[in-house]
Amino acid sequence: xxxxAIKDTRTPVDPSDGRGSLSQRSxxxxxxxxxxxxxxxxxxxxxxxxxxxxxxxxxxxxxxAFLVIxxxxxxxxxxxxxxxxxxxxxxxxxxxxLAVIPLVSLLWTTISRGIGSLDPHFLTHSMAGVIGSDxxxxxxxxxxxxxxxxxxxxxxxxxxxxxxxxxxxxYGKGALARAVTFFVDxxxxxxxxxxxLFILSIMLMAKIGPSGLMGAxxxxxxxxxxVVRSTEEMLKLVPNELREAALALGVPKWRMILKVVLxxxxxxxxxxxxxxxxxxxxETAPVILLVYGSQxxxxxxxxxxxxxxxxxxxxxxxxxxxxxxxxxxxxxxxxIAFVMILNLVARGIARWKAPKTGR
Amino acid sequence: xxxRIDVSGLTAYYGTHRxxxxxxxxxxxxxxxxxxxxxxxxxxxxxRTLNRMHEVTPGGRVEGKVLLDDENxxxxxxxxxxxxxxxxxxxxxxxxxxTMSIFDNVAAGLRLNGTARKSDLAExxxxxxxxxxxxxxxxxxxxxxxxxxxxxxxQRLCIARAIAVEPQVLLMDEPCSALDPISTLAIEDLIGxxxxxxxxxxxxxxxQQAARVSDRTAFFNLAAVGQPGKLVEIDETERIFANxxxxxxxxxxxxxxx
Numbered sequence: 001x002x003x004x005a006i007k008d009t010r011t012p013v014d015p016s017d018g019r020g021s022l023s024q025r026s027x028x029x030x031x032x033x034x035x036x037x038x039x040x041x042x043x044x045x046x047x048x049x050x051x052x053x054x055x056x057x058x059x060x061x062x063x064x065a066f067l068v069i070x071x072x073x074x075x076x077x078x079x080x081x082x083x084x085x086x087x088x089x090x091x092x093x094x095x096x097x098l099a100v101i102p103l104v105s106l107l108w109t110t111i112s113r114g115i116g117s118l119d120p121h122f123l124t125h126s127m128a129g130v131i132g133s134d135x136x137x138x139x140x141x142x143x144x145x146x147x148x149x150x151x152x153x154x155x156x157x158x159x160x161x162x163x164x165x166x167x168x169x170x171y172g173k174g175a176l177a178r179a180v181t182f183f184v185d186x187x188x189x190x191x192x193x194x195x196x197l198f199i200l201s202i203m204l205m206a207k208i209g210p211s212g213l214m215g216a217x218x219x220x221x222x223x224x225x226x227v228v229r230s231t232e233e234m235l236k237l238v239p240n241e242l243r244e245a246a247l248a249l250g251v252p253k254w255r256m257i258l259k260v261v262l263x264x265x266x267x268x269x270x271x272x273x274x275x276x277x278x279x280x281x282x283e284t285a286p287v288i289l290l291v292y293g294s295q296x297x298x299x300x301x302x303x304x305x306x307x308x309x310x311x312x313x314x315x316x317x318x319x320x321x322x323x324x325x326x327x328x329x330x331x332x333x334x335x336i337a338f339v340m341i342l343n344l345v346a347r348g349i350a351r352w353k354a355p356k357t358g359r
Numbered sequence: 360x361x362x363r364i365d366v367s368g369l370t371a372y373y374g375t376h377r378x379x380x381x382x383x384x385x386x387x388x389x390x391x392x393x394x395x396x397x398x399x400x401x402x403x404x405x406x407r408t409l410n411r412m413h414e415v416t417p418g419g420r421v422e423g424k425v426l427l428d429d430e431n432x433x434x435x436x437x438x439x440x441x442x443x444x445x446x447x448x449x450x451x452x453x454x455x456x457x458t459m460s461i462f463d464n465v466a467a468g469l470r471l472n473g474t475a476r477k478s479d480l481a482e483x484x485x486x487x488x489x490x491x492x493x494x495x496x497x498x499x500x501x502x503x504x505x506x507x508x509x510x511x512x513x514q515r516l517c518i519a520r521a522i523a524v525e526p527q528v529l530l531m532d533e534p535c536s537a538l539d540p541i542s543t544l545a546i547e548d549l550i551g552x553x554x555x556x557x558x559x560x561x562x563x564x565x566x567q568q569a570a571r572v573s574d575r576t577a578f579f580n581l582a583a584v585g586q587p588g589k590l591v592e593i594d595e596t597e598r599i600f601a602n603x604x605x606x607x608x609x610x611x612x613x614x615x616x617x
Contacts (some may be wrong), residue, residue: 173417241454245517247415249468249524250444259471263458352459 027077032070032090039066062127107336114333117326127295127307132319139331141297142312144213146338148301149291149308150281152216153223158273160220161227168228169235170257187225195221196286203290210292212301215308218286225274230272234265269349274346278339284310309335361388361558362428362445362527364409369423370587371401373416378404380587386528386576391550391559393569393596396579397611401588402562403451405579406530409560410446411439419447427528440540444472447526451533453513455505455520456576462501464516468524483523492549511542522557529553531561534569544579547572566612572602578608 043062049291052058081115111115117135125138165186199218208214216286238261260267287293292305293315307315309331316328361412364386371379379401386392394402407413408421413431432442444452455464463470476568484501488494494516497508514534521529529552535543550572553559563569569576577593592605603609 061573117581241450241452242456243413244415245450245454245456245520246467246471247452248410248412248443248448249520250440250442250447251468251471252440255471255473259467260456260458264456 025077028052035070036066077254087216110333110336118330118333124331126297131323132324135323139312139334140308142307143359144154144299145306146281147307149212149216149219150277152213152301153219153280155275157220157223157227162229162231165231165235166257168232184225184228192222192283193285200289210290211303212291212306214290215286218290219280219283223280226276226279231269234268235261236262237315267353270349271346278342281339282310284314287311329345363388365426367424369408369425371404371421374418377587380589382590384590384593386558386560388558389554389572391554391561393573393576394562394579395566395569395576400579402579403532406532406560406562407538408426409530410448411442430534444524445526446528446530447521447522449518449531449534452537453517454509455513455516457506460502461497461505464505464517465601467520487519487523490522491515492545493519497541511538511545514546524525528558533562533564536564557581570596580607
């Protein structure tokens with residue numbers, strides 16, 4: 001027997017070390033925060049020392065310093081693999097911060113400048129007879145315009161978009177479905193001014209005057225592809241097993257779609273519709289072309305010029321007086337709040353309608 | 360109520376690919392027929408041709424005849440929806456409707472078919488849940504979502520849903536393959552009770568299960584990967600397992616291949 005039997009002994013551990021081969025030196029948990037603080041300090045120090053006036057340059061120096069410090073420190077204390085890992089994590093954090101800065105800055109600017117003149121008077125009065133430098137005047141007519149135009153556009157676009165998506169997912173195959181998908185993709189990229197010109201050409205040919213309805217039709221052209229796309233994705237997420245389960249019970253296909261597929265996806269579909277509304281609520285071009293804008297309250301979306309929030313912002317800013325610019329900021333804040341409330345409502349519906357798993 | 364199925368010369372395709380080739384067999388009423396065979400041999404495809412679910416798959420089509428008490432399921436004026444009301448199906452993975460409560464899941468077939476009357480509904484649901492041996496476990500939480508049940512309970516919920524529409528035939532596509540042994544036992548007991556009222560066809564990979572629950576067993580095989588599946592033989596379960604007439608069956612059952 002030349003082979004020795006495998007001995008049942010443990011691999012000796014260096015007693016002086018006290019660590020196994022699986023553990024190693026590691027940085028404390030607060031290390032990344034420390035690196036970031038050091039990076040910021042270096043950025044500020046170098047920036048101030050060299051007399052750099054642009055804060056963007058300070059920030060870039062801080063970012064580079066942060067990345068270099070975390071990479072070298074980790075290489076020295078831990079090892080190369082950990083250092084690469086730390087570097088990648090740091091880059092992700094830097095990108096996250098870069099993405100958040102403009103968002104926070106935008107929100108902060110709008111709130112701080114807009115909150116001042118946002119009062120009940122502003123919300124309940126129009127601009128009728130108000131000159132630019134007059135601090136009175138309000139946004140009521142524009143709010144009415146936005147609510148009516150966006151409301152009508154939603155009523156037109158949601159059923160069309162929803163049914164198109166149902167067709168594409170549940171029925172469509174072959175050339176027609178491919179053509180529909182292609183044109184929906186093309187429509188997603190239509191600039192709002194082009195949709196406005198399209199409706200304007202019809203208005204000129206048919207000799208129709210400006211009205212909220214015309215603007216709403218142009219907005220619905222912009223909204224349909226967004227609704228189709230999001231609904232399509234949501235319907236594709238519904239498991240095929242549920243469709244088969246319903247069909248195997250002898251349920252006709254249309255009832256299967258209505259009672260099983262759509263309820264399962266309703267949360268995501270409503271989110272998609274809300275996002276589409278948020279997209280069109282900020283459109284200015286169709287309103288300029290088709291609704292003309294107005295200083296007066298016009299409750300009737302089918303007759304005569306109306307205003308809308310984005311148009312109002314543009315109009316007030318163009319006046320150039322301090323009071324008018326304040327009004328523009330307040331209207332911008334109102335528009336952001338409107339879109340945010342829609343998003344919250346959509347999330348609420350999605351949570352409320354989501355398939356339940358509780359016991 | 361339970362009906363006999365006569366299949367003759369049935370060939371099923373996915374697009375141009377022939378999945379099963381020229382299958383003929385008879386399924387006796389009020390009995391359990393088990394399909395066994397290696398993966399990919401077309402057992403499930405054949406099962407799905409028996410209630411026209413095969414054609415739900417894009418590209419799926421069928422040639423041949425399936426007679427349900429002398430009426431051809433693939434006749435020119437036959438409505439697939441009506442076929443599926445007569446021939447119910449239970450799937451491999453439990454698939455209760457996630458937006459519906461336990462009660463609504465069982466009532467789904469009746470409600471979605473528009474045949475439900477409010478007064479009968481509660482009675483039918485109770486009867487079906489009792490029929491699926493699930494009533495005692497869920498009677499206090501009928502309004503809770505069906506997806507909150509355990510896997511075995513969900514599968515029995517799906518069986519209750521299938522029998523609530525009073526089909527004549529019940530097809531089961533590996534109903535226990537996602538379940539633990541205790542839930543499997545519960546469903547096997549249930550199959551034994553259900554065969555008093557329904558014609559049952561069950562696909563299974565578990566040979567002991569086929570031997571335990573079925574009266575007749577059909578063995579499917581395929582010549583090679585990519586070739587269509589064929590029916591090798593169908594006979595009394597005892598004969599298939601004790602003394603099959605084809606060598607391939609014996610090889611498969613004794614574990615020499617597959």
